[in-house]
Each structure stands twice: as C-alpha cells, then as structure tokens.
Amino acid sequence: MENSSVNSQMLDARICHCGKLYVTRTSWTENNPGRRFRGCRFYGRLDACDYFSWMDPPPHPRYKSVINGLLRMTNNNERSSIVGPLLLNTEAFDWPMPGVGMKWNSGGGMVPDEADDLWLAYNLIAAGDTVLAITVRKVLREVASGGRDAERLKLKLEIKVEAVEYDKEGSVLRIRGKNILENEHVKIGAFHTLEIEQHRPFVLRKEFWDSLALEVLHQASDPTASADLAVVLMQEGLANILLVGKSVTTTRSRIETSIPRKHGPGIAGYDKALNKFFDNVLQAFLKHIDFKVVRCAVIASPGFTKDQFHRHLMLEAERKQLRPIIENKSRIILVHTTSGYKHSLREVLDAPNVMNMIKDTKAAKEVRALEDFFTMLSNDPDRACYGPKHVEVAHERMAIQTLLITDELFRSSDVATRKKYVNLVDSVKDSGGTAHIFSSMHVSGEQLAQLTGIAAILRFPLPDLEDIEMEWSGFDCRLLHLAFSGGDAAENEWWRRMSCGDGGGDGGGWLGCYKCGFLGGSGGRTIEFMI
Numbered sequence: 085m086e087n088s089s090v091n092s093q094m095l096d097a098r099i100c101h102c103g104k105l106y107v108t109r110t111s112w113t114e115n116n117p118g119r120r121f122r123g124c125r126f127y128g129r130l131d132a133c134d135y136f137s138w139m140d141p142p143p144h145p146r147y148k149s150v151i152n153g154l155l156r157m158t159n160n161n162e163r164s165s166i167v168g169p170l171l172l173n174t175e176a177f178d179w180p181m182p183g184v185g186m187k188w189n190s191g192g193g194m195v196p197d198e199a200d201d202l203w204l205a206y207n208l209i210a211a212g213d214t215v216l217a218i219t220v221r222k223v224l225r226e227v228a229s230g231g232r233d234a235e236r237l238k239l240k241l242e243i244k245v246e247a248v249e250y251d252k253e254g255s256v257l258r259i260r261g262k263n264i265l266e267n268e269h270v271k272i273g274a275f276h277t278l279e280i281e282q283h284r285p286f287v288l289r290k291e292f293w294d295s296l297a298l299e300v301l302h303q304a305s306d307p308t309a310s311a312d313l314a315v316v317l318m319q320e321g322l323a324n325i326l327l328v329g330k331s332v333t334t335t336r337s338r339i340e341t342s343i344p345r346k347h348g349p350g351i352a353g354y355d356k357a358l359n360k361f362f363d364n365v366l367q368a369f370l371k372h373i374d375f376k377v378v379r380c381a382v383i384a385s386p387g388f389t390k391d392q393f394h395r396h397l398m399l400e401a402e403r404k405q406l407r408p409i410i411e412n413k414s415r416i417i418l419v420h421t422t423s424g425y426k427h428s429l430r431e432v433l434d435a436p437n438v439m440n441m442i443k444d445t446k447a448a449k450e451v452r453a454l455e456d457f458f459t460m461l462s463n464d465p466d467r468a469c470y471g472p473k474h475v476e477v478a479h480e481r482m483a484i485q486t487l488l489i490t491d492e493l494f495r496s497s498d499v500a501t502r503k504k505y506v507n508l509v510d511s512v513k514d515s516g517g518t519a520h521i522f523s524s525m526h527v528s529g530e531q532l533a534q535l536t537g538i539a540a541i542l543r544f545p546l547p548d549l550e551d552i553e554m555e556w557s558g559f560d561c562r563l564l565h566l567a568f569s570g571g572d573a574a575e576n577e578w579w580r581r582m583s584c585g586d587g588g589g590d591g592g593g594w595l596g597c598y599k600c601g602f603l604g605g606s607g608g609r610t611i612e613f614m615i
Contacts, residue, residue, distance in 0.1 A: 114476040144542050180596075188443070195285045199255045200329040203525060204300055205280060206250040206257055206381075207491050209288060215259050217278050223269045241265055242287075243276055252334075252525075256281050267376065295507045296494055296521070313442055314381040316365065317433055319389055319424030320358065323365045325372050326429060331523035336372040339364045362396040365574040369397070375412040380441045384419040394418055409504050418443070430527045433536040450528045453488055453520045457539055466545035478540055479508060486541040486575050487512045487519040490529050493537050494521075530600035 105171045196202045209215060215274045219241050230479065243261035252255055257280040263270050270276065272382065275460045280286055313328040325337040341361040344353050373381050383397075401409035409416075421428040432438055433451045442448045461468040469478050478484050493505050509519045522529035532539060 089391075096296045104366055112146070118143075128193075160591065180469050182224065194288060196257075196280065196282050197463070198282060198329065199334055200332050201333045202250065202255055202280065202282065203523070204496075205286075205288075207255075207495065208300055209245055209248050209259060209292075210495075211247070211497075212243045212291070214242055214264060214289045215245060215278060215280075216240065216265070216289070217280060217284065219234055219276065219278050219562070221270060221276065237269060238270060238319060239267060241270060241276055241278070245280060276521045284303055294503070294506045294511050299521075312368070312378045313438070313447070314378040315429060315434070316369065316393075317426065317428055318365065318385045318393065319387075321361060322424045323361075323368070324424065324426055324427065325365075325368050325523035327378070328433075328447060329374070329385055330528070332525040333527065335426070337368040358414055359396070362393050363400075365393060366397060366400055366552065370406065370408070375408055375415065378413040378415075379597040380417055380438070381412075382417045382419050382435075382438055384421045384428065384431050386420065389424075390418050390420075423445065427527075430531070433527065447526060447528070447603055450520055450522050450526065451487060453518075454522075454528050454531060457541055458490055462543050464545065464570045466547045466549075467537070467542040469546070469549050472536065472538055475538050475540045476508075477549060478542055478546055479512065481546065482515055483544060484517045485514050485538045486542045487517060488522060488532055488539045488541075489519065490522045490524050490532050492524045492529075492533065527558055 085204070165479055172209070194201075194205070196205060200556075202309045212473045219239055220236055221239055221241075223235050223237050225235055226232055241263050242265035244261065244264050245259055245261045247260045248257065256563060259278045259280065260275065261278075263272055263274050263276050266272055278286070286535075315324075315326045315328060322342050323337075323339040327334050335423065339361070341357065343357045343361060343366060345351070346354050369414065375381070383394055385393075392510075397409060397416075398413065400406065401413075417435075417437050419432050419438060421431045433447070435529060439448055439451070457468055475487070488508065489505065489509065494502055496502050509521070512519050521531050524530065524533055
C-alpha cells in the first residue's frame with residue numbers, strides 16, 4: 085500500500101533557452117493533488133492549466149502558497165530570487181562558443197585560413213570521425229644516468245574523435261580522442277588532444293559524408309559567401325569594433341573611456357575627454373579594419389555620436405594623410421542604433437544601406453529570411469511555425485516553403501538526431517522548398533535559437549498546428565531540471581503516459597516557458613529538494 089501523505093513536493097523548474105525560469109507542475113498524492121503550469125505565449129507569464137478530472141479536492145494550502153510565490157516572482161522577472169537557492173551547488177550551463185570554413189590543400193586535407201574556417205571545422209567534426217594533424221606532445225626519454233628526461237616533440241598523430249570544443253577568444257579548435265596511428269612515442273589507444281589553429285592543415289575522415297557536411301565545405305570554399313563587414317558600435321564613452329564573417333561575428337576591440345557630463349562642473353573637460361575617446365577609437369579602427377578584406381565599414385550609434393566620430397575620422401585622415409580611409413570613404417556607412425552594445429548589431433544588419441552592400445552574402449540572406457518569418461508570424465500566424473514538433477508536422481503535410489534551422493541542432497552527440505535534421509533539410513529542398521542553416525555565432529542565429537532553433541514559413545495555412553503540444557525532443561537547450569521526490573504509483577503512471585517519451589515518472593511532464601511560450605518534455609539533471 086502506497087503512503088499517500090508524503091511531505092515532499094515534486095516540481096519541475098527550468099531555465100529556458102530564452103534565459104527565464106518557468107515552473108511546469110507540482111506533484112500530488114491522493115490526498116494532496118497538484119496543478120500543472122504552462123507558459124503563456126502572448127502575455128509572457130505563467131498561467132495555471134485546468135485541473136485534471138481526478139484531482140479533487142483542490143491543492144493543499146501549503147502547496148498553493150509555494151506555487152503562488154513562484155508565479156509572483158517569475159511574473160516580475162526576478163530570476164535571481166528563484167534561481168539562486170535552487171541552483172545552489174549545481175553546475176553552470178554555458179552555450180558553446182564555436183567558429184567557421186575551410187579550404188582544401190593539395191594533400192587532400194583542409195587548411196583553416198580564418199576564424200570562420202575554425203567554426204566550420206567545429207561544425208563538421210563529430211564523435212567517431214578521425215583527424216590527422218601535426219601536434220606537439222611531451223615525451224619521456226631514458227638518459228644514461230638511468231633517469232628520465234621530458235622532451236617536447238612534433239609528431240603526426242591520427243585520433244578517433246571523442247569530443248570537440250572551440251575556443252572563440254583564442255581561435256583554437258581542441259579535438260580530444262584516442263590515437264589510432266602507430267607511433268614510437270605514443271601508443272595506440274592513448275588519449276591525446278589536437279589543437280587546430282589558423283593556417284595549420286589537418287585531414288578529416290568520416291565514414292559517411294552527408295549532404296550537410298558537403299554543403300558546409302562548399303560554403304567554406306566560396307569566397308563570395310563571406311560578409312566581411314566591419315562594424316563600429318558606439319555611444320559616448322563606449323565603442324565595440326566587430327568583424328562579421330560568413331558564420332562568425334568576432335569582437336576585435338572594445339574601448340571604454342570615462343566622459344564627464346556636458347553640463348555642470350565637468351563641462352570644461354567634456355570636449356577634451358570626447359576627443360581622446362575618438363582618438364582611441366580611430367587607432368583601433370586603423371588597426372583592425374582592412375579595406376582589402378571588408379566590403380564596407382559601418383559606424384553606428386544612438387544620437388549624433390556616429391556623426392561626430394565620422395567627422396573626426398575624416399579630419400584626422402586628411403591631416404595625417406591616412407590613405408586607407410581617404411581612398412575608401414565611400415565605403416564608410418553611418419547607421420542609427422539604440423545603443424553601442426553588441427546586441428544592437430541586429431539593427432545594423434537590418435539597415436537598408438548596409439543590406440545593399442552585403443545582399444549576396446550568407447549572413448544577409450539569413451537576416452532577410454528571419455525578417456520574413458517574423459513578418460509572416462505577425463501578419464498571418466497560421467503560415468508560420470516554430471519548434472521541432474510543429475515543423476515536423478508541417479513537413480509531413482508538404483507545407484514548408486522556407487526552413488530556418490541553426491547549425492547547433494546538427495551538433496547533437498546523438499547520430500540519429502543529427503541524421504533526422506539532415507534528412508529534414510534534404511527533404512525540404514527536394515520538395516521545392518528553401519533551407520537556411522543559420523550560424524549560432526551570428527546575431528540572427530541567436531534570435532532563431534530563442535525560438536527553439538528551428539522554424540518554417542509555410543506554403544499554406546495550418547491553423548490546427550496550435551493544437552499540437554510542442555516537444556523539446558533532441559534539442560539540448562541547457563535547461564536545469566529540478567525534481568522533488570514523492571508521488572504514488574497512479575501519479576507516476578499518469579506522467580508516463582503524458583510525458584514526452586523521456587521515461588515518465590519523476591522526470592516526466594510538460595514544460596512551458598513564461599516568456600516564449602515553448603512547451604517540451606522534461607529531463608536532465610535531477611536534484612532532490614525537500615520543502
């Protein structure tokens with residue numbers, strides 16, 4: 085006989101891909117039934133769903149007070165007040181920071197020429213592949229005295245890949261695996277980490293090169309696909325110099341200067357501080373922006389800061405005869421943004437005068453495709469959908485006109501999941517549709533990731549898609565799953581039937597985000613917590 089008076093509560097709380105916390109259900113026993121919660125897509129808050137038919141009487145007052153407290157705090161976006169105590173002694177969940185594109189060399193291998201190429205390599209290399217490269221390894225040698233001396237040697241090793249990581253700041257790809265190439269210094273089966281940097285060749289071997297991998301290689305070797313856009317995002321006292329490539333946006337310099345107010349006691353030092361700030365930005369501009377590489381340079385800011393800096397730039401170029409600026413002044417564009425922070429890059433890419441300069445590039449096509457999706461979602465929502473389940477159903481009905489998907493979905497460690505998305509892209513193209521694979525290192529890819537990483541514009545309306553519960557199957561969104569022990573056999577059986585195929589029981593349930601309204605199956609790290 086199950087004990088129905090358990091004093092613990094089961095609760096699912098997660099941090100969604102949009103960075104907010106949501107609560108999906110409370111557990112119940114026969115005497116203490118609970119309630120489930122889902123995210124409200126339109127109002128950005130948690131709403132309680134209806135009671136299930138067998139839940140009578142209503143929740144215990146103590147349970148209700150806990151639920152209301154969580155709801156009240158999440159509605160006010162006070163994330164720390166909820167997440168802080170729940171995340172105690174747990175691991176941090178960070179998004180991977182990957183890079184892009186490669187060129188073939190005469191030996192059949194690949195040579196990453198830029199950060200974009202390393203990002204492409206990161207997306208190409210998967211567990212089970214083999215990578216051959218020159219590497220450095222510390223080797224122990226026996227000396228005449230009988231001791232051992234350490235020496236660093238250059239070796240050619242081939243490893244079977246087990247893990248890959250990309251260091252964005254250092255532009256280095258680290259590939260860990262077991263050696264499969266016989267060598268007098270390194271045994272077969274010994275672990276080694278290859279470090280692939282720019283201009284260092286390597287050979288990648290796969291048992292099967294799918295269509296996505298071949299397309300990535302084609303993009304890497306296509307020089308016309310590169311955006312090569314330089315952006316100076318600034319406001320008074322702050323400037324970020326960014327380079328936008330095919331698939332990676334890198335921050336080349338950040339300049340911060342304290343500038344006194346225009347009015348009051350500090351007015352005397354305002355002009356001097358502002359000129360000093362502009363001089364620092366000018367030096368960074370000359371150092372990091374090469375007009376032989378970039379198509380254009382954008383100076384963007386709120387207010388008149390961009391105009392003031394542009395005037396300073398032109399005057400200094402004439403005074404010091406700075407030929408790169410004088411000869412390319414027609415390729416310097418001014419754009420209005422709401423701030424000088426990096427998130428304003430989206431406003432730059434949306435600007436018509438910038439779009440005209442990069443309209444034939446991959447980055448520009450992604451921006452336009454995402455803009456078309458949001459326009460359709462706003463004007464004709466029955467012809468736009470997002471989330472794996474909704475897109476899958478739309479594809480089964482041959483309704484997808486344009487597919488938008490992030491490259492992050494193809495980096496799943498599960499081979500079946502990767503194949504599923506590769507087949508989806510191929511099938512959409514075969515049926516006459518268009519597929520855009522977004523880089524998660526671009527601002528447009530980050531936006532799409534907030535919509536689960538996959539979306540579609542449809543050929544015809546599918547109003548009944550809203551009746552289908554979305555699921556998070558196969559997408560690792562760095563959520564934290566908090567499960568609280570308790571519950572009886574009837575409850576567990578119910579959740580086994582209602583969960584998204586993840587085993588049910590204490591780990592099952594439907595999840596909803598109060599900000600983006602996404603629903604999915606639970607799972608992940610489990611922590612016991614008694615209340």
